[in-house]
Amino acid sequence: MMANFLLITNTSQTGWLSSFVKTLAPLGNVQAATEKNANEEFLKRPYELVIIDAATVEEPVSLAQKFYKLKPDVRVAVMTTIPTWREARDILRAGVVDYFPRTLSGQELLVTIRTILQEEINQ
């Protein structure tokens, strides 16, 4: 079954964005939204996973919490350019399902997202 992903990013790097979308294509469809229209996009349809790009989103934790308030069952993952253990802790404390570097290779990203989806199914 194909999954629906919502990517929240304010990036202007269209190359990165299209490569991200292409990488996840075997797992499902990626809908990108900016932080500004995140809520609107989030409420449009059910998403198997929301991915927040912490490299461009200012407050990933509060954004994730906003999503949890709107739909408590939603799963949110956060990716970042320079991962730190303190940020990892803060983000995971907020109930986010995973925290991973934005610099993962296509294959690594695919494995990471597949694992998250698999965990979701196993739960």
Add this chain to the structure above:
Amino acid sequence: MTQTAILFADNDRDFIETWAEFLQNEGYRVIAAFSPAEARSKLGQEHVDAAVIDIRLVNDDDEKDNTGIELAKEICRSVPVLLLTGYPSVEYARQVLKPQLDGLPIAYDFIAKQEGPEAMLTTIKRTLDLAKHRDFSKRPAEKSIYRRKLRLFFSRALTAVFVTFPRTIGRFILEIGGRQPSDPTATLFGYVIVVFVILVLLGVRVNTVIGWFVNVWRFFFPQ
């Protein structure tokens, strides 16, 4: 009033003694354990309100030593756990705070030894406070876990019946014939075989069924 009991597990005796003194001054009762075995034994003997466990519980210099995490995995559904380390890393944070297969993380929190006593105290208080809202005999996410398991069961059953089964049969037969079919071809061929078998089981004569298939084939591929 009964004192809140904290199991403190670390292989460094001096470290535990210093922390025990500090926590006792803050009103906690500290149960010290210097090894995983001792921690298990103490947990079996005494009531513990929370456990503070060092990740490298056997050897501080061994970066593969995850005995603290292993211990936490064993006990975390009965005692709130706070994991402690002198070597904080993103990987440790992910390992202990990411939701596990039952939807809950191993530890309530994760703290670095370098963060000092105030951070430790705040984290212990926060852990105890959070633990008050969790019924350890019944996981809060249980209802949604059952719903997801049911959904998983049906989705796997449907996939097995409508995709995997015909594809396996189709692939098996085509491979006997020396072909290497793609997934869609194998699935389609599998469906043909399944329909054939069903019709034969329903009492239609084999020759008649073959005749039907040949006619359908000719209709789609006249040449």
